[in-house]
Amino acid sequence: MFSPRTDVTLLLSRSSLCAVSHFSALRTLQVHRGASAGFLLHGLAALFSIVCLLFPGHSVDSSGLWISNIIGLPLLVFSFFWLNGDHFTANLTLVCALLLATTYQQLSPDTRLVATHLMNAGASLSILVISVFTMSRYGLLGSLALGLWGVLCFMDAGRVTPFSTEVAADCVLGTAFLAFQMALRTSHELT
Template sequence: MTPQSGTELGTALSHLVLAVVSLHAAVCTAQASRGAAAGFLLQALAAATMLAPGLGTDEDRLTGAWVATVISLPLLAFDFHWVNGDRSSANLMLAGGMVLAVAGDHLGAEGRSVAGQAVVLVVSVTILIVAVFTANTYGMWGGMMLGAAGLLSRLETDRLLLLPKEDICRWALAAGSWAYCRALHTHHLHWE
């Protein structure tokens, strides 16, 4: 096995894990939280399309991943804020994500990169704040993992701990998605 094929295998595995975790989270939250389920489903679809070699160009897949980021993460934040009673922040997060998704063609590649990273950081910080005030441990872990993915994506290096930076970000995003799913489940059990 050459180093290049090992890297490709690791990248495919990180996409697969993110897709499976996100799909599982979508199924688990579908009854109680349709917005979060839609967000998880968008994440799963974006990760799965990166695995399929014949589905459009690389640019199409990257654009799809960007749109999934600026819509799916605000959907997760919307639902998390909504179920915790913060309606104005929920609506603001969702509206901001929709505006970014529509304005994406006007931003250029660098603008989309900055906007996507900003969405990740804003969503993670707001969910972390709500989780701290509501003592939702899974929400805190989800916020930290998503924040870590956002901060790691800003680093100038291409590799971290001998792995491609993007793979580590996907692993952190998968861990954060699992924690958000648990956080929503815990919240719904608490209020039933």
């Protein structure tokens, strides 16, 4: 069941990311269903990654993981815009993400990688701007953590931290998700 080559720290970090994503999905279910769906998509992607770690002979279709990343973050951005009354931008963000997700077969692997990083940067900046105008400290923390996650995906974190790049990225993304769900819950309670 457990391959001796499986990195236990990576398995633990993915498990914690999966737990944080599902916890955030449950906590934001009554706040906004779009955010809850975004967290759930990321939790399912982490769960499929855990399955791939535990059963190395089985592979998970990468299109599902890519689509969950491309749609998951825009669903969070959609929720931030929607809860702050900007319905046009919220809908535009979601429509663009859905159109991008349908082009998986036509894009090269390099283009998919660039699209993922651009989606991350756009989501981070959008939530940062909303958080600055609404003075949401949790939103600021989450958007900065999401931006750091994007940077960690580009660099070799093994030189900076005692952990691998994937472990550090999972920890930072989990922190971002916890901050986002707190920001959404705080925003909902104020209205």
